[in-house]
Amino acid sequence: MTGFFLKNANVINVKTCTVEENKLLYIVDGRFAETSSPIGADEPVIDCEGKFVSPGIIDAHVHLVWDGTSPDPMTDTLADGDFVCFAKGCSNANKSLKAGVTLVRDVGSCNDTAIPLAASINRGYIQGSRVIPCGGAIQGSYGHCPMIGTICDTKGELIKKIKQLKGAFIAHRIAPPHWIKIMASGGAAGLEDLGPCMYSVEELEAIACEAHRLNIKVAAHALSYDAISKCVYAGIDTIEHGAELDEELLLHMKAHGQTWVPTVAVYKVLSESRGVVADIIVDKSEGVTKKQRAIFKKAMEIGTQIMMGSDAGSANFGPHPSGLMEMCVMEDYGMPKAEVLRCSTYESARILGVDKTLGSIEVAKVADFVILAANPLEKGAKAYIEDLCAVYKLGELVK
Known part of the structure; x- marks a missing residue:
């Protein structure tokens, strides 16, 4: 020894x-x-x-294939291709580790790139933060950031993709816990409408049922009330962003052990990025920031589980890691410093299953x-x- x-x-x-x-x-x-x-x-x-x-700090919402310095990482992903994106992921995982972020959950990567990236780190080929990889974000044809996702428009396609992801985790020797990500609404950092839920209640229930049957937990990108409420009542495990959460939904989430990952810093930065990113993104982010600040206080009062996630890699957000910036904004929004630290270490480990x-x-x-x-x-x-x-x-x- x-x-x-x-x-x-x-x-x-x-x-x-x-x-x-x-x-x-x-x-x-x-x-x-x-x-x-x-x-x-x-x-x-x-x-x-x-x-x-x-x-070490745990960031439960990152995109390692994006470097955070571009005003349009989505276009960059298509131009760079999988090999360059994998190299970006290696670099960003290394930067994160050296800054004290020792574990991340990657919630969207081109062609499931985060899975072999996590395997490469686990085997010692690359030095970087530990990675819980979700693979590509599952979404419909009109969805958010399709270049880091997989298009699934029917219940059959959804179930098949979940099984394929489980197979990829096993093939790359990714030990549990296993997570996947779905895009349940549009996003602020895109041109699409935020409003309608991408999937029906029946489809969301099928996602949750199949994933949980295979011992996989599910994260859902959801900003609109329609998407958030459908995901919450379908039993999705974590709600990412959650701009239009309300008291009733927060109470339901608390009662059922579901978790909110607010990602407040990224929308604050985007709302202040006029002239760098498209005006429509700034306008939507301003609305999200206003709603998040109010509901964040309500979530703390109710005691709904909150896990720190930054959306590191997003447009004009700055280089990895972004979790420490997220923690600072959580403090600014009224969470005590000690509780922010707990949400970024032990609570995140517990919720993620590690x-x-x-x-x-x-x-x-x-x-x-x-x-x-x-x-x-x-x-x-x-x-x-x-x-x-x-x-x-x-x-x-x-x-």
Whole structure:
């Protein structure tokens, strides 16, 4: 066994949002281990005096094949092709990891590119954040961002695609949990109408039923009330964006264990991007931002599950990672800094289904963590931006 110690560590307990002061941590074979024995004379020791040790950040909504610097990533995807997009994904996963974002859920990629990308990272061919890949986003013919999706217009096509994705996860040795993504409405960053739900209630129920039968969870891009309500009542697991959520839907989601991934930062940026992106995108984003700010407070009051996701890679959003920006905007919208951190670590791990191995600093869990020069429970997301000292993945120093 190969191991090392962290001494005098102020450990961030993201379950209780407290600091456990002057702890001794032992990392062996990539996991946190018991520290009952004294430190041996020849064992490596890192002194964390005055520093804070936190689990890595989890971003539950990214697009690794987009780099976030383009005003039109959709056109770029078509021009670049799958190989260049795969290379972009490698670069963006690496940038994310070095910034302390140790796990992402990729919710849309051209020709399911995120699946072999995740496999390549898992096998050590590429250094990058861990990736939970959804493959291409399933959508109808008139849908949102078809270049990072798969067109399915009938119940039969939907069920076939879900089975194909399950097969791809197995073929690429992607361990559970498995997730897929559907586009249930139009998007702000596109020319299409936001309003009508892309799929009928019967089709959405078929998606949820088939996916859950195969032990797959479902994320739904949904901005309009029509799309959100149909997805919520059909049993979809996470609602992405959710601009027109209301109190009744939030209460239903709380009662049924469903989760909202707000992605508030991207719409704020798009609403301020007039002259860079198309006016119709700015106009729609302004409306989304206004609605999200109001319903975000209501969701906190009700106690609906919220998971941090940034939509990293989107038009004019800036280079990966964007999760730390998302955390800052969540703080601006009224969520306490400690709760934002919990939603971006342990809660995300629990909702995604990886909390047995990731998301908090505990014995037997994987040693994906960061060392900070400031307390993130007090300073918030800015501690990860301004005070990042080191990043570790599987107990190995990344930065």
